[in-house]
Amino acid sequence: MIGSQRNPHIDVLRGAAIAIVLVLHFALAYGLKDSPLGTLFGPAFVNAVALNGNFGVTVFFVISGYLITDNSLRRWGSLARIDARAFYLARARRILPPLLLALGIITVLGSVGVPYFDNADGDRLLPASFFVPAVGSVLTFWHNVLMQSAGYFNYCLNIYWSLSVEEMFYLLLPLAGLLLRRTWPIVLLCVAAIVIGPVYRAHHADNELFYMYGYLACFDAIALGCLTALLAERRAAPLPYARPLRWLAGALLVAVYLRGIGGHEVFGFTWIALSAAVILLTAHGQVNGGVAGSRTLAPLRWMGRLSYELYLFHIIVLALLRNLFDQPDVGYATRLPLLVLFIALSALLAYGVQRALQSLRNRDKSGLPSPA
Template structure:
């Protein structure tokens, strides 16, 4: 959703989701609980906020399913009338230019042997030639599958597992919609995916490469987003008690997030996705926030508008920082300034890339990817 078509409430939710991912990855690299933030808010709270960032990815999946379905219905009137060629072309124009730029940076530095860009996360380290299947898997929607067989092998590239989940959804949606044609069959498929998600995660609850990154581990969130969009499309007036539902869903989202992933690998992601879906269905079309609240939340909405570029390039910034400053060198007082530097540099790079590729972004029209939109 570009320009005037953007919904500020969805941008806000997306901004919170990408913020949780940024915090997670910085905390994994440098730690945050032993910083002024830990002293201010308590180490347990900071750890909960930082360590559960994968729930933010789940929220991305819900937004993706919701926006792709909503925008397809708005453009073609029915999912069964999707123009697959136009759909794929729009997705490629939006996704590929910044992705190819990010991959070019990572591969160039990785082949030069720069730590955190090469394939040394694997044990033993993999050669530069492994970039061929690695980059190929990112571009052909199975990077998460490659990780399940090779493990964590590249600090930067492994972040792109979620894009493979998104891309497979984009590939499948027009084909499935044109094949099934009936809305009730699409709904039935969505329900089947929602049931399959917890079952798959239960079968792999002891292996995060599966319960976090597998297709079936993530498609229940996308399905909930799609079903939420189909419901919203049929609503001719706001849901009864929409404001109450929105507040309850927001409270549930925060509570589930802070409760954490550990011990809740099976249903935790589904409940997070359901709360996010309720927020989307009950969202307000016009902002009723005060000017003060709007200004206060503006940075989070900005993150939402630039979430795809942040997703792609924040790990490049973090890898560069890790080459400059080891975790052992960064003590209590330095962690918060370094975190601020990481956020500022990631935001500046994301803004620059989006500006550089703005013409291509505008040419896609409305978009539904939680990062790329």
């Protein structure tokens, strides 16, 4: 976001990232290679597109690091002058209302034993009381750590591991500014995170709960986003050859994505993050242009604006669909229509939640009484 204007390039990138996350979760639930898409494009290509969606989360981390740093620089002038109280309150106002709603839905349905909402994974069934540490870990930034000890235990809740990574970044950024006081130590801290990330993933390449979900496995992507914002802030003029560089970075991102995560756990995430960072750098300050007016990319821009709500609520929609349509009963001809239905329902729910919460915020700002 640039002032009060959104950057359409960022919205498109964010829309693409959430789209591949949705496709990943649908493919894990129902499969896509045995569908008309598999016949049209080939099973190998469909699997490459559908099953590497965790790279989309890496793109989100880069965007988050970039936007939070850029907005903080614009508001306070430097990271050392961040007003921690104002920063935390702003993050809480954005994150908590839709998150609490999603957690409430999952907890209520899971507590009464609705499949895919309860604390069950495989042959294990944890009691409803496990929602206390599970939900608590989401709200206190260590759900990914809980998963590393408990394994996969709740179909809906477990996707919120990435929110814990982002929340930890939100917690640490003002503290880093307060303690380090100057930009160059923060830059060194980001460089250290970028170096540590592949090393950490290399030591845990046999366990996705660590190489994919650990703080140290993800902070390098956030750090690249932070460095991108710091570099962009110091440039007085637009980046030369921005468009060809952006296309080159986009091509690299697609190539690494299609190559896949398997066998490339160590540096695959680094290349995805670096590609996304270059796209953000070349798009810095460009609130107009071809992407802004492209009708073809309008759905991705729209999804990008809804990405947080889509992230929170799509898994609820998918869990409900899995209760209605068993995987063995979903055949070749029905997988693609079900995918379309899943995306449409997720988008409608996300849009409804966003509009409802925005309406409540506007009503509170206007001083009008909230509805009973």
